[in-house]
Amino acid sequence: MKNRILKNIVVLTFIGIYCSSCSNDFLDTKPLSFTTVENFYQTADDAESALIGCYSALNAQSVQGVWRGNFNSSMTFMLSAGTDELVTRDGLTAIGYAPFGNLAVTSQTPTIEEHFFTMFVGINRCNYLLDAIEDTEMGEQRKAEIMGEAHFLRGLYYMYLAQMYGGVPVYTTGEHDENALREPLDVVYAQIISDFETAYSNLPNRADIQGRANRWSAAGFLAKVYTYLASCKTNGVGADLGFELNSFDWVDADDFYTRARDITNGIIAQSGYELIDNYDYLFRETTNQFQMEESLFSSVSSSSSIIGNYHVWVQWMVPPGNTTTMGGGYGWFRPTGEMFYKYNALDMRRAHNLSNSFSASSTTETIEGDTYYVPDPANGVTAGFYSVAKYRYVDPSSKPIDISQSMGNYPLLRYADILLLNAEALYMTGDEAGARERLTEVRTRSVSDVSQVDILDDAYYKADFLEELLDERSREFAFESQRRIDLIRFGKFYDAIMGLDENGGRWNVAVPIMQANLEPYKIWFPIPLTEIELSPIEQNPGY
Template sequence: MKTYFINQIRTLALGSILALGLVSCGDEFLDRAPKGELTSDNFFQDELQAEQAVNAIYSHLRSFNVHVFSYVGITDIASDDADKGSVPGDAGFLQDINDFTFDANNTAVNGIWSGYFQGVFRANQVLANIDDIEMDEELKTRLTAESRFLRAYFYFFLVRTYGDLPLIESPLNPDEYRQERVSTDQIYAFIEEDLNFAASNLPEKSEYDATDLGRATSGAAKAFLSKVHLFQNDFQGAYDMALDVINSGEYALYPDYEAIFRREGEHSSESIFEVSTVALEQGGGGSQFNEVQGIRGNPNNGWGFNGPSDDLVAAYEEGDPRLEATVITNGDTLPSGEVVQADPNMGSDARFSRKAWLPERPPIGFGNSGANIRIFRYADLLLIAAEAANELGNSSEALNYLNQVRERARQGNPDILPDVTITDQQELREAIWHERRVELAMEQHRYFDLVRQGRAQEVFSDLGITWTPGKHEVYPIPQSEIDISGGTLNQNSGY
C-alpha cells in the first residue's frame, strides 16, 4: 500500500481566482469526503479544513503547469542535456525553447508563470486564514511552516526563471492585482525568511509517520536554503546549511542508483523532497510528468519529449552505470523483454529518459502516473557541499563529498569512476560541475546550473546555439501578464 498523501482529490472554490483542490497524504490520510458546498466564506473553520487547504498546496505540485510539460521544457530541453524529442512539428514552442528562439508569448513561459503563482496563491490563502482557526497549536505551527516552505519553493523556481518578480505575501483584493516587480535580492530575502521559519518549525523526516512521508521537513528546508545560498554565490551559507543536513543523519545515498527512480526508491533514504502521486482507479491523484517523457512508439507509453542529447551521452565516463540508468535508446531491450521501437518519425537514434520511464501501465493510462517526482536528492546536497567547500578553499572536504557520490555511482566496480584527487581549485570546480551533470542528468537542474555557473554562452556556442548574455539568463515575462497589468509589469531585457 502506498503511503503518500495524494489518495483522493477534492475541489474547493476559493473566490474566483482559482479552484483550490483538496487532497491528503497517504491512503489513510486522504479518504475524506467533503461536507457540503465549500466557499471562501465558510472554509477555514476547523482543523480538518486547515489540513485540507495545506494538502491542496501539495496537490498543486502535480499540476501540468508546475511539474510537467513546461517544467521539463525550461529546465532540461533548454539545456545541453536534452533535445525537444517527439516528432518534428509537435509542440513547436518547445523547439523554440531548445533553439533559444522563444519570445514572451511562448506556451512554456506562460505556463510556468501561471502554475507557480497559483501555488503562491494557495499558500497565501492558508497563511492569511490559519491563525484564526481554533485548533491544536502544534499542528497549526507545522501547517504554517509547511505552507511557508511551499511558498518559498514556488518563489525559488520563479526567481530563477524570470528574475525580478511581484512579491505577493498575502491574498490580493481586486484593486491590488497590478503589482510591480521587486529585485531578485528582495525575492531571495523573502525566500530565506520563509525557509528559515520552516527549518525551525518543521519535524525531521524521521519524525513523520509513514502516512505523512512527502510532507516538507526541517531537513528539506535547510537543504533548499543551502541551494538558495549557492545560487547567490554565498558559498559559506551554502556550505553551513548543507553540513547541517549532512550531520543530521537523516539522509544517506541509496545503494542502487537506478532503483532511486523506481517504485522502491520513493521516499528512500536519499529523498530530501519529492512530489507524491498515487494513480487511482477512478482517475486523479497521478501526474503526466512521466507520460510526456515516455517512450513514443513501442511499447507506447508516452509522448516522447525531452530526449537525452548526444552531448549528454558523450559526457559520461567509460563504464559509468549512470548512463544506462538515465538513457533509453531506440533498440534497447527493457527488463520486460520488450525491444524499444521508437516512432519512425523520431528517427532511428531516438532516446528517452529512463528516469521518467514507467515499467507498468498505471490505471486510466499513463497520464495518471503514480510515480513520484524527485525534486531534491541527497546526492545533490553532497555536490552542493563539495562545490561550496572548494570555493572556500577546502579541497579535502570538497573531495570527500564528491567522492561519496562517485563511490555509489560505481556500484561496487573498482575498475570504473576512480576517486578524484586533484586539488587545484579550478580543476576541482570543473570536476564537481561535471559530476553534477552526470549524477543529476534529466532531473531538471542543468539549465539553471549553467546560468549560475556563468558558462551558458560557452556551452551553447559549442553546440551552435546562440545564447545571448544579458538576455537568456532569464525567460521573458509573459506578454499576456504585461498586458493585463496595464504596463505595471515591465519586460526583461532583450525580449
C-alpha cells in the same frame, strides 16, 4: 492581443484530496500574478484540506483550468531543455514544447503563461492559508507545522519564479495590490530565505504524511538558495544586461557559501538521509518507498485513478516505444551526443540515463515484484533511437491509472545534491580536498565494484574543480530540472551551448538552431505578454 479570460482561485471549504481543479469561474482581466482566494475554512479539517491545495499546485494536471504549468510536465522540460543535455527532437513543432529546446521562447509561448499563473496560484493558496490559520481551532503543534509547510511551499514557488524570471511581485497576504510592481531580487530572496527559515524552525525531522516537507527539506533548499546566489554573484550572472531588478550585486558570496557549507554539514551529519544503493530506483514508477530514503523533497504522485496528481513522463522522459504495451514515450526531446561522452564506460549512470528505444526484441526485468520493459542499449549517439531513458514506466498492463501518466514521484531535492552542494561550498571556503571527497562519495554508487571509483575519479578529474563539479552535477542529475539553472549560475550557459557540435550526435541537428537563437539575455525567461498587458510591470531585457 485580447485579454485572456482568467479565473480567480477559489478554495472551497473542502478541496478534497488533491483536487485542485475545483473552482467558481467568472470573467476576470487581472494579471496572472494577481489571484484571489475566498477562504471559508475555520476547522482543523478545513486547514488540512487547504494545505493539500497548496501542495497540489506542484503537479496537478489542471490548476484552475490552466493545464500542466508545473512539475506535472512543463517544468521538467523548461528547466532541462535548451541546454547541453537536452534538445528538441528534429521535426517537433508543438508550440508549447519545441521553443524550449530551440531557445525560441517568447512572451507569447503558452507554457510561459501557464507556468507563471500556476506558480502564483500556489503562492496565493499559501497566503490565504497563513492568513486564516491563526484563527483556526486546532492543536498548536499541528498549527505550527501547517504554517511551516505553507511557508516552505511559498518559498519554493517563489524560488522557482526568481530563478526563471528574476524579480517578481512579492505577496505575503491573500489581499494584495493587483498593480504591484516587480520587486528586485534582493527583496524576493529575502522573502524566500525567510520562508525557508520559518519552515526549518517549525517542521519536524520527518512529516507524519510521507512526501510532505520537513525541516531537512527546508534546510536543503536554503542551501540551494545560498549556493545559487553566491555562484551568481561570483560569476557575474546578468551583469552585462544592466537590468537592476535582476542584479546580484547585493549578494555577499563569501557569507552565503559559508552558510551553505554549515547547513549542508548539518544535513549530512543529522538528517538520516542517504544515497540509496540502486540509482535506478530513484526514477522507477513503483519504487517511491526507496526514493524517500534519499529524496528530501519530491513532487508526489498518486496511484489512485480518481485523484489526478500525476506526472506525465510520456512526452520525453521515458525511452520511446509502444506506450500501450511497453510503457514507451514520444521522445519529443532528445539528449545531445555530448551527454553520452560525458560518462566513462564504467559509470552505470550512463546506461540508465541514456538508451535506444524499446523494440520487438526488448526483454523485461522484475523490480521489487513489478515488471518493466528494458530499452535497447545506446552504444553510440548516431542512431535515431538514441534517447532519454532516466525515468521508466511499469508494464502498462499492471497500471491502475492512465498509461500515459506516472505514479512515480519526481524528486526535487536529493541527498546526492546535498553532497554536491556541500562539495561546492567546501571548495569555495578553502577545503578542496574535502570537496573532492564528496565527489568520490557520489560516484561510488555508480560503479559495479567500489575499487573502480578511483578510475572514475581519474577519468573525470579536472584541474579546475568547479568545471569538474559542474560535469558531475550533469552526470548525476541529468534531466532532473537542474541543468539550465546550473549552467546559468556558473556563468556557463552561453559557452556550453556554443560549444556543442552539430555533428556530435543524431539529435545535434538542432544545435545550429539553438546557437542561432542564443542571446545573453536568455538566462531569463520572458514575463508573459498577458501579464505585461494587464499590469504595469516591466519586461525582462531582450523580449
